Amino acid sequence: MSDALVEMSSKGFGCVGIVDANGDLVGIITDGDLRRHMRPDLMTAAVEEVMTKNPKTTTPDALAIELLDTINSSQPRITC
Numbered sequence: 784m785s786d787a788l789v790e791m792s793s794k795g796f797g798c799v800g801i802v803d804a805n806g807d808l809v810g811i812i813t814d815g816d817l818r819r820h821m822r823p824d825l826m827t828a829a830v831e832e833v834m835t836k837n838p839k840t841t842t843p844d845a846l847a848i849e850l851l852d853t854i855n856s857s858q859p860r861i862t863c
Contacts, residue, residue, distance in 0.1 A: 784828045787812055801834050810834030 791799040791812065801810040812834045817825070820833045839857065841850055854861045 784830055784833065785826050787830050788817075788826070800838075801830050808838065808840065810836050811838040 787799050787801070791797070798811055798813040800808050801812065803809045810830070812830060816833050816835060820828070822828075825833075839853065839861065841853070
């Protein structure tokens with residue numbers, strides 16, 4: 784978890800992608816995830832305990848309007 788937090792902080796994006804051994808995206812940790820999982824042992828927790836599994840993704844050629852439609856129609860709602 785500490786490596787994920789350092790990476791997240793160094794990039795300034797407010798999130799970090801979690802990849803498996805093949806480099807496939809398997810989760811994401813956001814600032815919101817950290818707030819929801821705040822506890823004394825957070826720094827020693829496994830990323831799998833905190834990350835959002837199977838995050839929504841898109842293709843590089845997707846239009847912004849398509850992304851907004853996905854965000855607005857998602858359940859549970861996607862928030863920042």
